[in-house]
Amino acid sequence: MTSQGWVWFIFLLPTLLGIGLFTLYPMLESFRLSFTRGAEERYVGFENYQYVLTSGSFRQAIFNTFYIAFFQLLIVIPSGFIIACLIQSLRRGKNFFKILFYIPNITSMVAAATVFLVVLHPQGLLNYALSLFGIPETIWLANPTSARWSVILLASWHALGFGIIINLANLQAISPDYYEAASIDGASRFKQWLYITIPNMLGSITILVILGWIDGLQRFTEAFMLGGHTGSPVRSLYTLVGFIYERGFGGLEYGVASAASYLLLVLILIFTFINIKFFRMKI
Amino acid sequence: MRSMGSSMRRKWEDAVVGLLLLALGMIMITPFLWMISVGFERTANVNAPFPPRLIPYDFSWFNYSLVFENGLMLKAYWNSAVNAFFSVLLSVSSALLGGYAFSRGRFKGKKILFVLVLATMMIPFETTLIPMFIMFNDLHLIDTRYPIILPSLINAMGILLCKQFFDQLPEGLRESAKIDGAGEFKIFFHIFFPLAGPITATLAILSFQGSWNSFVWPLVVINSQDLKTVPLFLSQFSQESGTPLMGxxxxxxxxxxxxxxxxxxxxxxxxxxxxxxxxxxxx
Structure with a gap:
């Protein structure tokens, strides 16, 4: 321990200042606000939490958020893993495919959603592609279920590249010795994949599930761009963060919005905890 | 040793996998390519280009020139560039200094502070959203660049990456400089910072992309047209003109x-x- 320990706090000053002003203080303030109501910040106990938890629009927001997050992960995680395995099995062109699949992720969500508004247009790309298989025209953003699936499609398109890169990094970290030993023993490539690759991939799958739920619970931009402030049609694209945004900045109900934001935080912590436990048990 | 037959088979497998990936990759980037192509379709604002095609029937720069005509896009570009410049500056310096302190520093509370920094990654930004808005509003800084730029001081992932980078460098670098009586700042700026080129570049790129694409927070704090960033301008444009003006x-x-x-x-x-x-x- 040097006598000049304080000098390190100068190095840390920007970070500590940032965390103090833009994380710790707002966290405490948000907690306090969640127990108040109105511009005069009158203390109301748990009323806001009670209100949020019993409100129909919050339940709708929870349902939409979970529905979209669940199916998006169900699509992205397995397909990201399989595509990464396919890329890894190539002897040439790995880099080309990495770039190709990563391009959607570079596109900002606002630009991606703008493009999807046109892709989902009745005379857009999606209906045209489906018509080639004889599937009749759908007006994607007119009906609640197909609108949710539109967001799922957009979010999956955007996130797939990230999953592929993470999976590839993990695949490359598996020692080639395992595969060599297995192929000397005469194991087929499929068996090697089943018995060597998959068990070694649980780490990156876990991280993708955790990050995926954290992102999914915070979903907003996609739904906002396709469905506006109220998540049209009939609030089918109204998400948890949409609720916070509408109540906080539309209705200036800071107390209600803060209570909802704490519920979001608790949900994220619970989900992260469950995911870690679940995957630890499997390992 | 591989026999002739199995190496032939391997070649076929590679070709099949390569083609499959190419097909999937093309599907993935089709919306992206289509975006560029519809922009080049002169009549797209009047008639949806149907059936969808990647090569425009009536190629022209018309739509792209319209984008720049009223100067709003250029203004948005300027705003995004200024915000990105200062955000990158703040987030990269804060990460380099902080990462170095956590790597080489010896001071009380180092572990706890490091955990605190990492914990900020778990906290959803929405939980701090409302107090942050109130705070900047009280300071009369809403509708300025400050609320967008200042929170870039927090860069937990950057600190983590920098710490790991500095951890790999030999401790001997420090010892010899210490013997010469150099202070901690001198050691950092003269010895470690010049070696940190690769990590600085990486952090700058990640932070630039994050800043350029950021949407929700600018949406909350910016109202005037003069300060709108590129994603804000685009979202406004696509919600006002949207699919009617497809091109x-x-x-x-x-x-x-x-x-x-x-x-x-x-x-x-x-x-x-x-x-x-x-x-x-x-x-």
Missing amino acids: VTMATAAVSIIPVMVVFLIMQKYIIQSIALSGLKGE
Whole structure:
């Protein structure tokens, strides 16, 4: 321990200042606000939490958020893993495919959603592609279920590249010795994949599930761009963060919005905890 | 030793996998290519280009020139560039200094502070959203660049990556300088910082992309047209004009992502490495 320990706090000053002003203080303030109501910040106990938890629009927001997050992960995680395995099995062109699949992720969500508004247009790309298989025209953003699936499609398109890169990094970290030993023993490539690759991939799958739920619970931009402030049609694209945004900045109900934001935080912590436990048990 | 037959088979497998990946990859980037192509379709604002095609029937620069006509896009570009410049400056310096302190510093509370920094990654930004808005509003800084730029001081992932980078450098570098009586700042700026080129570049790219694409927070704090960033301008444009003006909208979306695309295509190796690294370090 040097006598000049304080000098390190100068190095840390920007970070500590940032965390103090833009994380710790707002966290405490948000907690306090969640127990108040109105511009005069009158203390109301748990009323806001009670209100949020019993409100129909919050339940709708929870349902939409979970529905979209669940199916998006169900699509992205397995397909990201399989595509990464396919890329890894190539002897040439790995880099080309990495770039190709990563391009959607570079596109900002606002630009991606703008493009999807046109892709989902009745005379857009999606209906045209489906018509080639004889599937009749759908007006994607007119009906609640197909609108949710539109967001799922957009979010999956955007996130797939990230999953592929993470999976590839993990695949490359598996020692080639395992595969060599297995192929000397005469194991087929499929068996090697089943018995060597998959068990070694649980780490990156876990991280993708955790990050995926954290992102999914915070979903907003996609739904906002396709469905506006109220998540049209009939609030089918109204998400948890949409609720916070509408109540906080539309209705200036800071107390209600803060209570909802704490519920979001608790949900994220619970989900992260469950995911870690679940995957630890499997390992 | 591989026999002739199995190496032939391997070649076939590679070809099949390569073609499959190429087909999937083409599907993935079709919306992206279509965006560029619809922008070049002169009549797209009047008639939806149906059936969808990648090569425009009536090629022209008309829509792209319209994007720049009223100067709003250029203004948005300028705003995004200024915000990105200062955000990158703040977040990279704070990460380098902080990462160095956590790597080489000896001071009380180092462990706790490091955990605190990492914990900020778990906290959803929405939980701090409302108090942050109130705070900047009380300071009369809403509708200025400050609320967008200042929170960039927090860069927990950057600190983590920098700490790991500095951890790899030999301790001997410090010892000899210490013997010469150099202070901690001198040691950092004269010895360690000049070696930190690669990590600085990586952090700058990631932070640039984050800043250029950020949407929700600017949406909350910016009202005046003069300060709108590129994603704000695009979202406004696509919600006001949207699919009726398909050609200009797609051209606007394409123009909005040029900077991140260019940076990605030039620096793709760095970017993909750092994405993989940050994902795996998350474990």
